[in-house]
Amino acid sequence: MSFDVExxxxxxxxxxxxxxxxxxxxxxxxxxxxxxxEDGVRNFILDFSDTEVLDSTGLGSxxxxxxxxxxxxxxxxxxxxxxxxQVVVQLTRTxxxxxxxxxxxxxxxALA
Amino acid sequence: xxxxxxxxxxxxxxxxxxxxxxxxxxxxQNSASAPTPETIRYxxxxxxxxxxxxxxxxxxxxxxxxxxxxLQTENRHVTCSVTDxxxxxxxxxxxxxxDEAMEDLPERGMGLRIINACTESVSYTxxxxxxxxxxxxxxxxxxxxxxxxx
Numbered sequence: 001m002s003f004d005v006e007x008x009x010x011x012x013x014x015x016x017x018x019x020x021x022x023x024x025x026x027x028x029x030x031x032x033x034x035x036x037x038e039d040g041v042r043n044f045i046l047d048f049s050d051t052e053v054l055d056s057t058g059l060g061s062x063x064x065x066x067x068x069x070x071x072x073x074x075x076x077x078x079x080x081x082x083x084x085x086q087v088v089v090q091l092t093r094t095x096x097x098x099x100x101x102x103x104x105x106x107x108x109x110a111l112a
Numbered sequence: 113x114x115x116x117x118x119x120x121x122x123x124x125x126x127x128x129x130x131x132x133x134x135x136x137x138x139x140x141q142n143s144a145s146a147p148t149p150e151t152i153r154y155x156x157x158x159x160x161x162x163x164x165x166x167x168x169x170x171x172x173x174x175x176x177x178x179x180x181x182x183l184q185t186e187n188r189h190v191t192c193s194v195t196d197x198x199x200x201x202x203x204x205x206x207x208x209x210x211d212e213a214m215e216d217l218p219e220r221g222m223g224l225r226i227i228n229a230c231t232e233s234v235s236y237t238x239x240x241x242x243x244x245x246x247x248x249x250x251x252x253x254x255x256x257x258x259x260x261x262x
Contacts, residue, residue: 022160022164023164023167023168024124052131053131053160055157055160055161055164055223056161056222056223056225056226057164057220057223059222060218060219060220060222061219063217063218063219064219066217067217083149083153084153084156084157087150087153087154087157088157088226091157091226091229091230091256092222092226097217
């Protein structure tokens with residue numbers, strides 16, 4: 001499964017996370033964001049509207065993205081977070097690190 | 113008491129199927145005693161983390177993997193076991209204590225912490241038949257937010 005990435009501006013993309021981000025596709029997610037970081041993208045809006053599974057390895061790959069872009073004022077935003085993903089976010093308290101928005105549009109406006 | 117039982121020799125398939133099957137099983141329970149949606153989500157997450165752990169790290173030597181999932185509910189309380197034919201490992205040694213410091217935003221090592229936070233009790237022990245059994249329980253009022261991860 002590949003990740004569907006939509007460009008919003010020169011430094012912001014929306015990544016549609018699909019059905020799952022887990023240990024089976026976490027490396028693919030890292031390859032995907034790496035390509036965009038190298039192209040100058042600093043803000044990543046992660047659309048979790050269709051996501052049924054986020055596991056510890058998947059979350060770890062998002063931390064990896066955050067560690068890479070945060071020194072350059074990059075941001076990772078969670079948008080339209082599904083209930084299964086919300087459980088993991090609450091459990092791990094990652095809402096302290098990643099801003100959440102009710103929709104991709106709201107995230108776009110906040111990061112503009 | 114109602115029991116969900118499913119055996120798998122293909123752990124990838126188990127990972128793909130078990131979430132949906134448990135949701136379907138839960139929806140068939142009597143609404144007065146069925147686990148809450150939150151309890152079911154914790155159950156699904158724990159099972160995903162555990163099966164992923166087996167897929168990535170378990171040593172099955174030259175045997176074909178076999179796992180047997182048994183899930184029971186009574187008065188909204190969930191108990192679950194996953195018996196496997198791997199060589200096992202010392203679970204208590206691997207399980208981080210809740211107050212053990214963790215590196216900031218780690219890329220690995222969160223799976224067992226998540227399992228620990230979602231459950232009231234959890235163990236992984238040898239059975240009399242030479243297999244290993246992962247067991248956990250989640251009470252109806254379990255509040256994993258009390259279990260600090262970061």
